[in-house]
Amino acid sequence: MFPRVILKGTMIKKSQQKKRTSPSNYKERFFVLDTQDLKYSERRPGKKPMLKGCIELSRIKCVEMVCSDSPIPCSYKYPFQIFHDSHYLYIFAPDNDTRQRWVRALKEETKNNNLVTKYHTNFWMDGKWRCCQQTEKLAAGCHIYDPVCYASKKPLPQLPDPEREVQELGQRMVIALQDHKPLGDDDLPLQKDQEYVLINSSRPDWWIIEDDQGNTGFVPSIYVAEKSGKNFERFVWYNKNITRGEAEELLMKEGKEGAFMVRDSRQAGVYTVSVFTKAPGSNGEKNPRVKHYQIRQREEKEPAFYLAEKYLFSTIPELIHYHQHNAAGLITRLRHPISQGGGFSQDIADLSKEEWEVDPDELTLGQEIGSGQFGLVLEGRWREMKVAVKMIREQCMSDEEFKEEARIMMRLSHCKLVQLYGVCTQRSPMCLVFELMKNGCLSNYLRTKKGHLSQDLMLRMCLDVTEGMAYLESSNFIHRDLGARNCLVSENNEVKVSDFGMTRFVLDDQYTSSQCSKFPVKWSAPEVIRYSKYSSKSDVWSFGVLMWEVYSEGRLPYENRSNGEVVESLNAGLRLLKPRLAPDAVYLLMEWCWKERPDDRPSFAALFYELNSLLTCEPK
Incomplete structure (x- = not known):
């Protein structure tokens, strides 16, 4: 069986042959990643490309972005690194989206390898590591390497054969049902509600379409619908x-x-x-x-x-x-x-009782540790493990909605999301069993620690949240109620996102936020307030407010204004002022999150990169 191509594209490779860097060390190469190897070739006009290198994926020990404070002497400015055998390969991508795509794909393909525990965040230059100043090239890294957290756990889909003949079907039009980011060079990006020409629909899973610029490529067929409105036999409903x-x-x-x-x-x-x-x-x-x-x-x-x-x-x-x-x-x-x-x-499909259902005889309930719009949260013990048990208040949501929420949360698994262990539906009230986060909700923790939070810790808290939200974003999942109140803090000050998506299932007359409003206006994007239009970009707005909470040490945003006054301020273009503890670079990110148009706001992946750059590159 031939290996499946995952990604391909032109990037710049830094040569490892010379001790000192110079522009001549940087050479354009055509990279191809498949399920076995990473190959790179030199393209020669009028001739067959010459293979210049091949790395077996099984030999890769680390794939990560490089954060450098030095000028980059080539036209592509977005570096990442691959450590294999005893060698470092530095590759420069043309933009951050391309770099993120390659790093995610390589991490996904190598996550089960014999990996390093730590990596170097900066370059090896002039006989030393610029991040930690060690002078041994094979010295242990200075930053913990996580092979999974930065990459989606969702496997990349099978790419269609790019050589197949395109069948001309005339001007049949399709409309994008949702955004789609390409996973390979043969894919075409989709923008929700945009129209495209359908070129080939012979395959059930991937269709070929053409955009208004004349670019053609593959898209998942479930992401588009024919404009005629009548061709939908492929849908399960x-x-x-x-x-x-x-x-x-x-x-x-x-x-x-x-x-x-x-x-x-x-x-x-x-x-x-x-x-x-x-x-x-x-x-x-x-x-x-x-x-x-x-x-x-x-x-x-x-x-x-x-x-x-x-x-x-x-x-x-x-x-x-x-x-x-x-x-x-x-x-x-x-x-x-x-x-x-x-x-x-x-x-x-229904929850599998063997996999998800918690035996009530194995669950011991203890003291109350919190409460919210869904009911009490109790400390408990399950299978000799301390857990948090969220009791679902009767009449708060229906039995089926509760099970639907559990199905969703069990499918989502990430180190920066509060992990759901199981559900208990055989007792009343029903409950969700989560990992226990010793330091409770982030908003209370910030107030308790006021005056004792370092700049490094506040930045790491924001970075933790972006990491969890980037995973939800990559899974096409919207939180809808992001705020410090819905993030939890572990014993070692790690922050994890909680209560993702639960507000979708709460009966309208039951849902009140912790500020007793119909919904959390002070964390909500303008399009949510005006049209109830939720998206990952409305979550980004809420994250900007969460950052403000962190750097304000738990203060309530717009604390002296009513919800109506907040809406008036937003309509007038006003935004929260810079917290005293927030560096200018951090406040710029907050303002980026609060752009009026959702499309002008960053993705969580971009926010993660920017915050990580501040953490690893800027002097403390």
Whole structure:
């Protein structure tokens, strides 16, 4: 079997042949990463490229970015390093996104190797390491190396064969349902709501499209929908040959709040959304039933498809995608797509009791250590291990919503996220069992330690949060309620992100933030306040406020203003002032997070890089 190509592209390699660096040491090479090797070649006009080097992935011991305070004497300014056997290879990428992509991919492919425990953050130059001044080139590193935390644990998808013949299908148009960042040179980036020309849809998983600049490339087919709005048989929620009665019988049998399907109506070319709900009736009692909504279409202009008049979409998949996250006029959000064969799609299969369910006889509850909008948090013991047990207040969220949240949280695993060990549904109230974070929530910890927090510790706290959020971002997961109150501190002052995504499932009249507002206005981006539009970029805004909390040692943002006054200030373009303890470089990052347009804000990966640069490069 031939190795699978993961990434390829042109970068600059630093030669290791000379003792002193000079411009002649930097040479342009064409790099190819596959599942076995990293190869680099010299491109020669009119001739076949000449292979100049090949590194077996199994021999790599470390892959990491290089943070240098020295001028870089080549045109590409974003260095990273590969330590293999007893050699260091320095590679310079043209931009930070390219560097991040290569580092993530290489870490993913080498994470099970015999790796170093520490690495050098700066260059080996002039006979010494610039980071720690050691004069032995093979001296142990000075910074802990983490092969997993900086890279997504999600495996890179199989790339399609770039040599396959492109079939011309005419001007069929597709619309992007969400953003997509390329994983390889053959991919094309997607921008949500943008239109593209469909070139080839013969493969079920990867389609070839063309953007408005004439660039073509592969994209995951599930990220786009044909503009005609009628080609969606590939989606799990579409059931073609099913009657209204059969749909009701199937959905009632499943009995899951928000279980839904799209089916053909009696009228040809018209489609209906059928959704199950237990929402209370006029008498206040639960009233299990199936509601049917006809998908309507305006003929005179676009966007045309809608269920509720206010929310219009160019395609039916766009419409379904939106209502999976927002009820917006429906009786309930479209939570669980049901296939005609019965049952949920594979992504939302029921929790496996053997894997997730905690035996209540093994769980011992202790003293209260906190509380929040979801209920009390108790210290406990499970299987001889100290844990935190979050009790879910009855009527706070439904049983199915609770299990859905547990499914999501169990799939997310990262060293900067508070780890969920399991759930206990066999006792009342139900509860979630988490790792115990000895120092409690970050907001309280900051206030307790006021006056005793070093610049280094505050920066590391922010860096910890960006690392966890970068993982959520790479997993296409939105937190929605990021703030110091929803981060926890371990015994060794490590900060981890908690309560990610839980606010999606809280009943509207139950959710109040710790400041007793309808939702946490003082941490919310303008688009959330105005339109309830959440994204990773709205999380970035909230992170800017979290940074402000850290450098204000736990003060409440806008502490002397009401929510209404805060909204007026934001609309006028005003922002939180620089905390006294915040360096100028840190406050610049806060201001970057608070850009009015979401697209102008950084990604969490970019924030991690910038904060890490401040931590490892600037003098303390």
